Amino acid sequence: MKPSLPRIETLTPSMSDSTQLHHQVTEILRDKIVDGVLRPGTPISERELCEELSVSRTPLREALKILASEGLVQLFRNRGAIVSPISVETIEDKLAVLGALEGHAARLVCQHASDEQLKELSTLHRRFVKDFDTGEPSLYFERNQTFHQKLVEMTGNVVLIDMHALLSRHVRRPRIEGVRQHLPTRVVIDEHKAILKALLARDGDAAQAAAEEHLKRVAQTVVTYFRMR
Known part of the structure; x- marks a missing residue:
């Protein structure tokens, strides 16, 4: 994916809890999808996002599950995820x-x-x-x-x-x-x-x-x- 996402650089020890982290990742990705930075149909590369956000796959995958529940992301078994088309x-x-x-x-x-x-x-x-x-x-x-x-x-x-x-x-x-x-x-x-x-x-x-x-x-x-x- 070409659009560059902001790194999470404001984490403090008190914010390092995994729940808070995946919520933070969720907010960043949600904004990028809603604002049109990540367009409908865009494949989501976990590897690239983990590098961009400096996070492991666990909080990223939790974030993707939340976004899928909101209809913003489609998850495919063994095939990754894409930004959902608008129906x-x-x-x-x-x-x-x-x-x-x-x-x-x-x-x-x-x-x-x-x-x-x-x-x-x-x-x-x-x-x-x-x-x-x-x-x-x-x-x-x-x-x-x-x-x-x-x-x-x-x-x-x-x-x-x-x-x-x-x-x-x-x-x-x-x-x-x-x-x-x-x-x-x-x-x-x-x-x-x-x-x-x-x-x-x-x-x-x-x-x-x-x-x-x-x-x-x-x-x-x-x-x-x-x-x-």
């Missing part, structure tokens, strides 16, 4: 489930969130609007994800939070690539505003509908992009 059908299905989770989260937030929590979400929305026109895809995606993650975290439902986090990782790569190619229009701001308005009014039906409609449109945009490539 339009899989993206569509996962975004549909993500929309259902966020819709349910919005309803729960109306029932259980404190006024202080809703104020915090309002602040995140204002920050999102302020930075929207920077033309920087990574900043847009970060601000957008922060808003949605906070919405889900406010439910206090650990199972829902974990499921949402897992699916969000699964669709991060295609969503970021879609954003890079087609910067979102300001309709996203209007959709976030509709979600927030319903939440502040404690209107569970409206909040759920607004959240689901927003993710449905996002899914259509992402899927359309990948089908037209």
Whole structure:
């Protein structure tokens, strides 16, 4: 593989635990895949990666297992691994489930969130609007994800939070690539505003509908992009 990966040079004795090491390797490889440094279909050479990252095969293989569970890597018995191709059908299905989770989260937030929590979400929305026109895809995606993650975290439902986090990782790569190619229009701001308005009014039906409609449109945009490539 040609793209050069950063060496892990910040390990301290307290961080040398194998679990921490393979998580660190996982984060580096995940970022490289999501950011497009390692493209879909790229063969993964364990030998080259071990040299690049200055690690043994054990933490690397643990990292690859995690990335395989996230749909970013495909493992083949006795034949190594490759960066997973992006499947339009899989993206569509996962975004549909993500929309259902966020819709349910919005309803729960109306029932259980404190006024202080809703104020915090309002602040995140204002920050999102302020930075929207920077033309920087990574900043847009970060601000957008922060808003949605906070919405889900406010439910206090650990199972829902974990499921949402897992699916969000699964669709991060295609969503970021879609954003890079087609910067979102300001309709996203209007959709976030509709979600927030319903939440502040404690209107569970409206909040759920607004959240689901927003993710449905996002899914259509992402899927359309990948089908037209």
